Amino acid sequence: MRTRSEARVTRLAALFLSFLVLAVGTLVLVRAGSGRADSPTPGPSVLVPSPLTIEPVQGATFVPALEGKRPLYVLVLGSDARPGQGMDKERADSIHLVGINLTTHRATILGFPRDSWVQIPGHGMDKINASLSDGGPQLTVKTVESITGIHIDFYAITSFVGLKNLIDSLGRVTVDVTQPMHDQYSGANFNPGVQHMNGFQALAYARDRHSFLNGDLTRSKNQGILMLAALTRFQHLFWQDPVSLLPILSTTWHNIGTSLSVPLIYRLALTAADVKLSNVNNLVVPATTGMEGAQSVVFISPSAKAFYAQMKRTGTIKSH
């Protein structure tokens, strides 16, 4: 005859067994339920991707471009300093005021021919490129400010070698050459058509003025075209792999002199990556070539004042 405790243990065991049966039954049912036609089959077979793979999806994107209520102005200078020369002590071969509207994310590159005959603060009338050798980038900034009436926020200057290195850090840039450029002074040797330029070729393209009737004016325009080509290439690299920004930024830092801080250069680079290329235009101040004494110079047209006014108001100039 069973004792009471034996009976209790038996009942507990029975209950536990019932639970076990119930749990195992549930598991079996669940597994069976998941074995429908579109579901993986349990057992020895493995799961592999279906041939009908869903296409990769580009998710949401956001890049923290600079934002602000007023435009940002950066003076971009190319010094004709050769290796071993201080780039802020030689003359400026390339002078471009870049205005960026931080609300509309539009920008304008406004070129000043290096032979522009202008008033240099404290130095009288001279070619604008002399402002760099006279007083460094700060004086060139002052000179452009006095011409345009626009307060310039920052400057960035590079040299021949610097430009070559910057372009090389991007790989090659693509430029549509519109007329023959064969110039022994700059080393330019291009036939008309689309050209994929390395750093050396890009430098030659930016320096050549002998291939054109209005020399300095077309050269200034071409320098802007090169900047746009570099921007295009940079955007391509960035959107392919955003990490590419960092080595480019490092090369930039080591090849320029600037009043920009590293965080601001980083933010400007992100802004450049995000701007639509169709929202950036490249202009040269309206001007004519002429002589001042024995010097061949460029006279900026009075109509340029309308450009300055527009650029001061919006950061950009509508293309004409």
Next chain:
Amino acid sequence: MGPPERVAEEGLTTRPDVPPAQAESEIPIASRTTRMRKRRPWWAVGVAVVLIGAVAVLAIVLTGHRQVLPFTPKRQPFTFTLGKTYPVSLRAKHPDAAVAAVAASVQSTLSDMYDGLFLDPHAWSTAPPSDVYDHFTDTAKPHAEKAGAGLGLGTLTGTISTLSVDSSNLTVHVLVGPNSKPAAAIATVEFIATAKTKSGSTLRIDRKAQYLLDDVGGTWLVSGYPWTRTTVDKMVPSPVPAGAGSGQTGSSS
């Protein structure tokens, strides 16, 4: 001494050392036994209810319908596997400790973010939990909130019943300024998970993404998300039995 004998009959032990007078003063054994008999069905019913409840919960969890439960089963927070860290220095030397600290902070931020975007059951059914957006800078936050599920499961939201991580990897590039301080970071992640849909399908989700991160008061937060790419494969049983060869990898190309 009738009552003690009846006790013995019922299989209970007697206490011979208890004086009869004391035993007499206690509640008669016969009536205790009767009450126990009356209680037993309730006890059994209680246990049965608990067991049935446990089985029901088990079934719900196993069938991937956790969301119907009135409580959320506790889960382990997700952590990215930290791969390599690459310093990009604007000066000759870079501070290793500072770069490692950035990587650790980035790992923490992105792990928490992915936990909310992919592993939180709310993200499967409706949208990522609101605290996901705490991992963004003030500038990026409104954009991230607007993107919502687009940051994570996207159009799969509402279809997922369970999701588990198969593998993850995080690499961090740190820009070190000329003052030797980290100025910016870019993280590259790969996150592979297996999801079961409500319709019973099994999906393999492969998310590759890159994030820009800024230092905000010592914590690195997401300031941008320029690149994300998600590949979703519907998994089907292999036509080749397991162990018959390793040719399956090529079949997915």
